[in-house]
Amino acid sequence: MGKRIVVGVHVKKREQEAPRIQQILTEFGTNIRTRLGLHPTEGEHATTGLILLEMVGPESRIEEMENKLRLIEGVTVNRMEFET
Numbered sequence: 001m002g003k004r005i006v007v008g009v010h011v012k013k014r015e016q017e018a019p020r021i022q023q024i025l026t027e028f029g030t031n032i033r034t035r036l037g038l039h040p041t042e043g044e045h046a047t048t049g050l051i052l053l054e055m056v057g058p059e060s061r062i063e064e065m066e067n068k069l070r071l072i073e074g075v076t077v078n079r080m081e082f083e084t
Helices: 016-026 060-069
Strands: 005-011 031-036 050-056 073-083
Touching: 005 016, 005 060, 016 050, 016 060, 060 073
Parallel strands: none
Antiparallel strands: 005 050, 005 073, 031 050
């Protein structure tokens, strides 16, 4: 039996950290099946954001991406796993 992995990335300093986050997501692009970005709609500029990633590939690659994202100040990474 396999599993589906969804990684949630909460970003507190969206404008400041977006380039670094994008660089990491590009590096692991072949392991990202689906990407959904959410941000608050109040006001003109949202300073926070939430990215949901449906992941594929080896567990080690997913963990490597999560660890790199966790090194960025203001970024929180959580994971959901579903048995298939």
